[in-house]
Amino acid sequence: MGRPAKFSRSQLQAAALAFVDRDGLAGLSMRALANELGTGAMTLYNYVSQREELDVLVVEAVIAGVNWPPGPYEEWQQEVRDIATAWWRAVRAHPHAIPLILTRRSRSPVVFEGSEAMLRALAGSGRSGKRLLVAFRAVTALIMGLAQAELAGPLAVQAAESAPETIARFRALPADRFPHLIEIAGAAMKSSAEAEFEASLDLLVAGLSAAP
Amino acid sequence: MGRPAKFSRSQLQAAALAFVDRDGLAGLSMRALANELGTGAMTLYNYVSQREELDVLVVEAVIAGVNWPPGPYEEWQQEVRDIATAWWRAVRAHPHAIPLILTRRSRSPVVFEGSEAMLRALAGSGRSGKRLLVAFRAVTALIMGLAQAELAGPLAVQAAESAPETIARFRALPADRFPHLIEIAGAAMKSSAEAEFEASLDLLVAGLSAAP
DNA sequence: ACCTGAACACCGTTCAAGT
DNA sequence: ACCTGAACACCGTTCAAGT
Numbered sequence: 329m330g331r332p333a334k335f336s337r338s339q340l341q342a343a344a345l346a347f348v349d350r351d352g353l354a355g356l357s358m359r360a361l362a363n364e365l366g367t368g369a370m371t372l373y374n375y376v377s378q379r380e381e382l383d384v385l386v387v388e389a390v391i392a393g394v395n396w397p398p399g400p401y402e403e404w405q406q407e408v409r410d411i412a413t414a415w416w417r418a419v420r421a422h423p424h425a426i427p428l429i430l431t432r433r434s435r436s437p438v439v440f441e442g443s444e445a446m447l448r449a450l451a452g453s454g455r456s457g458k459r460l461l462v463a464f465r466a467v468t469a470l471i472m473g474l475a476q477a478e479l480a481g482p483l484a485v486q487a488a489e490s491a492p493e494t495i496a497r498f499r500a501l502p503a504d505r506f507p508h509l510i511e512i513a514g515a516a517m518k519s520s521a522e523a524e525f526e527a528s529l530d531l532l533v534a535g536l537s538a539a540p
Numbered sequence: 541m542g543r544p545a546k547f548s549r550s551q552l553q554a555a556a557l558a559f560v561d562r563d564g565l566a567g568l569s570m571r572a573l574a575n576e577l578g579t580g581a582m583t584l585y586n587y588v589s590q591r592e593e594l595d596v597l598v599v600e601a602v603i604a605g606v607n608w609p610p611g612p613y614e615e616w617q618q619e620v621r622d623i624a625t626a627w628w629r630a631v632r633a634h635p636h637a638i639p640l641i642l643t644r645r646s647r648s649p650v651v652f653e654g655s656e657a658m659l660r661a662l663a664g665s666g667r668s669g670k671r672l673l674v675a676f677r678a679v680t681a682l683i684m685g686l687a688q689a690e691l692a693g694p695l696a697v698q699a700a701e702s703a704p705e706t707i708a709r710f711r712a713l714p715a716d717r718f719p720h721l722i723e724i725a726g727a728a729m730k731s732s733a734e735a736e737f738e739a740s741l742d743l744l745v746a747g748l749s750a751a752p
Numbered sequence: 753a754c755c756t757g758a759a760c761a762c763c764g765t766t767c768a769a770g771t
Numbered sequence: 772a773c774c775t776g777a778a779c780a781c782c783g784t785t786c787a788a789g790t
Contacts, residue, residue, distance in 0.1 A: 333754070358783065369783080370756050379783060430688055431639040440718060447720035458731060459739075461724040465689060466740035472688050473681025476642055506652060508659035512673040519670060527671075528678035535747030545773070570764065581764085582775050591764060 333374070335365065337385075340375050344382055345389040345422065352424045356382060383428045388436045390425050394418040396445065404452025405533050411446050412471050412529055419475045420521070426479055430472060453536055463536055470532055474525050545586070547577065549597075552587050556594055557601040557634065564636045568594060595640050600648045602637050606630040608657065616664025617745050623658050624683050624741055631687045632733070638691055642684060665748055675748055682744055686737050 343365055348356055358379055359369040376382060395414050401407035419429055443464070450463045498506075498513035555577055560568055570591055571581040588594060607626050613619035631641055655676070662675045710718075710725035 357781085359781085368756055371754085373784080374754055427639075427643040430642045431691055433691070440713065440721060444718050444721050447724065451720055456723065458727045460720065461727040461731060462736055462739040462743065464724060465686065465736050466682065466743050469685025469689055469740065470678065470681050470744075471685070473683070473685030474677065476684050476688065477677060477681055479643055479645070501652065506656050508663055508672065509652060509656050511668065512659065512676060515670045515673040519673060524674055524677050527674040528681065531674065531678050531747040531751070532682075532744055533747070534750045535743040535745070538746045538750045539743070569762085571762085580775055582766095583773085585765080586773060 334367065334371065335375060337375055340365075340372070341385045341389045344385045345425070348386055348424050348428075349422055353427060356386075358382070380432075383432050384434065386425050387428050387432045387434050388438070390418060390422045390429060391434060391436055391438050391442070393421060394438065394442060396442070401449070401452075404449050405537060407449035407452065408446065408467060408533060408536070409526075409529055411442070411449055412467055413525070415442065416471050416475060416525055419471075420478075423478070426475055430476055430479075450536070466532060466536075470528060474521075474528060478521060546579065546583065547587060549587055552577075552584070553597045553601045556597045557637070560598055560636050560640075561634055565639060568598075570594070595644050596646065598637050599640050599644045599646050600650070602630060602634045602641060603646060603648055603650050603654070605633060606650070606654060608654070613661070613664075616661050617749060619661035619664065620658065620679060620745060620748070621738075621741055623654070623661055624679055625737070627654065628683050628687065628737055631683075632690075635690070638687055642688055642691075662748070678744060678748075682740060686733075686740060690733060 340361075344356065344361060347361060347364055358372050361382065362369045362372050365371075372382075376385070395418065397407070397410040397414055399407065401410075419426060446467065447460065447464055450467070451460060453463070455463050498510055501510060503510060552573075556568065556573060559573055559576055570584050573594065574581045574584050577583075584594075588597070607630065609619070609622040609626055611619065613622075631638060658679065659672065659676055662679070663672060665675070667675050710722055713722060715722055
């Protein structure tokens with residue numbers, strides 16, 4: 329015979345994502361989020377069983393934001409590209425949350441639906457079984473790997489530091505030992521994350537088309 | 541006029557990596573690592589300026605463990621494959637550290653050297669400038685993305701849970717809505733992370749070879 | 753059923769004092 | 772120069788008590 333619940337789980341989810349988007353990951357704690365919601369830390373334990381579930385909540389909120397392409401498609405290649413791009417854009421829309429998306433496992437139904445949609449598209453290439461699994465792994469890895477590159481790559485796409493700083497850092501490298509690194513650092517300055525994503529994806533799709 | 545330093549930075553590095561390999565990431569703290577080294581927490585501040593640097597130390601220790609292939613190569617494709625595999629194996633040798641490798645940026649010289657080696661191999665395909673950058677991004681993303689998949693994918697390669705558990709979880713999915721997911725779950729049972737990595741890499745190398 | 757304050761065992765880090 | 776204990780402002784979480 330209890331009182332009505334003070335919050336819903338999706339309220340928590342929205343609050344946690346908003347907190348991370350605004351203040352970054354570091355400040356997200358049971359106490360801080362509770363304070364944000366105008367209650368005490370212990371109240372949150374009525375909705376999540378551990379601090380870690382806050383992270384899961386954030387990841388699921390980001391995934392829920394994927395804007396799936398409608399279809400149907402005539403070409404499986406274009407379908408793969410569009411689904412991959414939708415996923416990548418949703419992840420990039422919440423840059424502060426990317427470390428969580430990379431490291432937390434999610435069993436949200438949205439992940440299953442997105443995976444099945446991608447698999448359906450890839451199956452259009454004639455793949456099944458182990459070869460379908462590999463194609464799926466490769467595409468997923470490319471998406472997440474490129475999101476990761478913006479965080480932690482040796483050549484951050486658009487890092488916290490400004491372009492001039494990055495140029496200066498690479499110019500400081502000895503040109504005889506790192507000629508190619510200096511070369512692509514120059515190319516990176518005139519490039520964009522979106523363009524690099526699309527071109528990378530095209531490479532993989534070409535590989536998927538070559539051995540169908 | 542000081543006393544001699546009690547530790548070296550590489551001693552800290554080794555201790556931090558050993559700690560993470562043994563106890564996982566969660567327990568790594570200034571106090572715990574200091575305790576491990578038989579000293580007080582504040583002593584560590586003579587070697588690192590922040591807690592976060594402990595993470596950087598761990599990442600660099602892992603990267604230092606990459607076993608670069610000797611070369612020279614006749615085929616750039618094989619060189620790309622071997623460098624990628626060396627990188628991937630070093631990462632996988634320290635599974636507990638993977639979340640750090642995915643999220644921490646490293647400016648270790650070893651990263652620059654490894655990147656330059658990969659770029660040299662990729663340049664063997666005739667690429668330069670923006671196209672070389674894209675090829676580099678794609679290969680790197682695939683490596684890190686596949687390492688990430690073992691942590692957090694919707695279909696963990698060899699998750700904490702056992703194969704039978706995973707099979708059961710996917711059998712519980714409605715077969716009419718998730719036919720492909722169920723199919724690759726079956727394929728994943730009879731597969732290995734190494735085999736999937738190599739086959740994925742082959743797909744991308746095929747793409748790189750198709751449009752040289 | 754759901755809410756919540758007090759308490760406990762942890763953190764990272766500042767400061768001041770030691771050699 | 773390097774070392775270190777005390778202290779401060781945080782954590783997550785258990786427990787017990789409230790409605």
